[in-house]
Amino acid sequence: MSTPQSTHYAAILCILQYLKGTLFHDFHFSAQSPLILRAYSDADWVGDPTDLRSTTGYYFLLGSSLIFWRSKKQSVVAxxxxxxxxxxxxxxxxxxxxxxxxxQDLGVSTFSATPIYCDNKSAIQITCNDVFHERTKHIEIDCHLVRHHLLQGSLQLISVSSHDQLANIFTKSHPNGxxxxxVSKLQLVSHPSP
Incomplete structure (x- = not known):
């Protein structure tokens, strides 16, 4: 804010263009959709040109309905x-x-493992590997957390191609098409302006 540059102005224009283009999007919740939880998880690496921090993005679907999402900048440079x-x-x-x-509190069964779709095979391999390598010492707590719940059967990691990674919408810019x-795969419905 104290020393804005042309890149900041360009980013603001992109944000305003995005907001203008999504004013009339609504969520669609299907009554016939099965109550099965799925997650998509993605990040861009050093996506911010000013501080080289990455953007985290993930979302959850219950059946075909989007129920939770988050996109934020990571606190440290990876x-x-x-x-x-x-x-x-x-x-x-x-x-x-x-x-x-x-x-579970709402009475929905969650006994089967919840799939998390990730497009980084190295991250999936670290989770499945019992031996920590020197290169993972900075994320050791994260490794223990994910591996523990993978072994407990709470989650299942599924490799997905970058093209099929739907969480990309939260981490990267994309051409209009x-x-x-x-957006259509997130079950967002566009209504004409009033």
Whole structure:
């Protein structure tokens, strides 16, 4: 705010254009959708050009309905894309545990493992590997958290291609066609302006 540059102005214009284009989007909740919880987890690596921090993005679907999402900048700079992705996996796991508890309180069965779709194979391999490597010492707590709940059967990690990673909408900018495609897969409905 104290020393704005042209890149900041360009970012503000993008945000305003996004808001203008999404004014008439609504959520659609289907009564026929099964009450099965799924999560998509993604991050961009050093996506912010000013401080090189990454953006975390994840969301949860209950059946085909979007019920929870988050997009935020990570608090530290990650030295690899794997560490960035693993941090978002840990955040997603924490939210997953909370949502599973809430659903149980509401009488919705959560006995089967909840799939988390991740497009970083290295992050998935670290979770499944019992031996910590020197390169994971900075994310060791996150590793223990995710691995513990994977072994407990609370979650299941599923590799998905970057193209099929629906959480990309929360971490990266996209051309109009790809953006509309991702919005439609989130079950957002566009209504004409009044």
């Amino acid at each position: 030295r690899s894309s794997t560490k960035t992705e693993y941090r978002v996996l840990a955040d997603t796991t924490s939210e997953l545990l909370w949502l599973r508890g809430l659903l 790809r953006f509309r495609d991702l």
